[in-house]
Amino acid sequence: MASRISELVIDCRDPQTLAAFWCEVLGFGVLSTDDDGAVEIGPPEGFGGLQPTLVFSPSTEPKTGKLPLHIDVNATDRDQDAELERLLAAGARPVDIGQTGQESWHCLADPEGNEFCLLRARLT
Structure with a gap:
């Protein structure tokens, strides 16, 4: 048996804004919002489907470089x-x-x- 990617976690300053952007790009919807501000988005079938979900996790670390x-x-x-x-x-x-x-x-x-x-x- 093999593994497959189920989630991609992206650290960001504004999880709500990035979640909205990527929902628009991918046709995803918001699946959950955690108390810490993390937002998970995914396809209509939700977590565990063929496409991985994206989790936008709040971070104060600046993006540096490519x-x-x-x-x-x-x-x-x-x-x-x-x-x-x-x-x-x-x-x-x-x-x-x-x-x-x-x-x-x-x-x-x-x-x-x-x-x-x-x-x-x-x-x-």
Whole structure:
């Protein structure tokens, strides 16, 4: 038997804001909010499904430098250009992490500056 990723925990200054942003990006909903301010979001089937949930955990530590791990997303119901417009309208911003400009993906950052990439392929 193997393990699989069930949750990704992201330290952040404002869990509510990041949870709202990522809910918009991924079509997730808020699953729980802890007394310490942590917010867990996930797909409609909730924790334990095929997709991991995201837990935004409050932290006062500042983000320093490029993250050693980032999230890649793919559009599910539109092309990459339309999805890029949607993500930018939701609060993402373009970020330069050393790309050449020839990549087939877009490098973006969430409202707290966490890098993620919008890939070209559309998933169904």
